[in-house]
Amino acid sequence: MQLIDMNNLQCTPSPNADGREPPEGATTPVIDTVILHYTGMQTGEEALQRLCDPESKVSAHFLIDENGAAHQLVAPGMRAWHAGVSHWSGRDGMNHTSIGIELVNPGHEFGYRPFPSVQIDRLLELLAALEKLFEIPKYRYLGHSDVAPDRKQDPGELFPWRQLAALGFGVWADCPRNDKTILAKKGMVGMESASLNKSLRNIGYSVPVSEEFSQVTLDALVAFQRHWRPEDVNGFLDKGTKNALSDIEKQIDTHEKLMMQISGDE
Secondary structure (H helix, E strand, O other): OOOOOOOOEEEOOOOOEEOOOOOOOOOOOOOOEEEEEEOOOOOHHHHHHHHOOOOOOOOOOEEEOOOOOEEEOOOOOOEEOOOOOOEEOOEEOHHHHEEEEEEOOOHHHHOOOOOOHHHHHHHHHHHHHHHHHOOOOHHHEEEHHHHOOOOOOOOOOOOOHHHHHHOOOOOOOOOOOOOOOEEEOOOOEOHHHHHHHHHHHHHOOOOOOOOEOOHHHHHHHHHHHHHHOOOOOOOOEEHHHHHHHHHHHHHHHHHHHHHHHHHHHO
16 A cells, blocks of 8 residues: 655555445545544444454544554545445535544544644644645535445544644634524524525535424534534534524535536636
């Protein structure tokens, strides 16, 4: 397995990989998304062992330990088995079009804690190396909880998304977000819930066209808050969350239109 160009990257091959398939409408495989995970296990050694165990049927392209040690498990051109049942922006099966990166962290089950700066520095080094290899739009740096909000929480509300976005690896909502006045909550039906579902869907979440604030809505909204309003993951549509939703929705729409224009010019 050829390693990407990154200092002190360890080769730790996992057998849990196969070939990528082209997304709908494409004739060749596409890599345009990075999905970030936490390992959610008690130790990094335990996580690395599981990701390389053929019986586990799971893997990732890269793993970064809390001390900054970085491993490449699967060649980026191959499909690693990290996202599972997943959806984003009209596309199912995100393993086919994404790079999966595992960050060692016990997660919510075993004592969730902040990600050490040395670990994030190594992640940024890895993202910069991947940026040289693949055309990944800045709005397609996602968390596992974004693409599978009904079953995943990682990398969680302590992950420094704002720091990544400041360096071009993601988008961030720099808008007033502190107003906790509740506008809608689970079980409510009406235009406010319909507007919420539409915004979540436009951002990329798999949410139906509906005027109901359903469990699906709640799962997606909590995932959004973990990513873009992490200081208060409350599951309500409050005014601060609505401001952040609007900001991110507009940014993604602007970037998508720009990408379409660039593609058309070529």
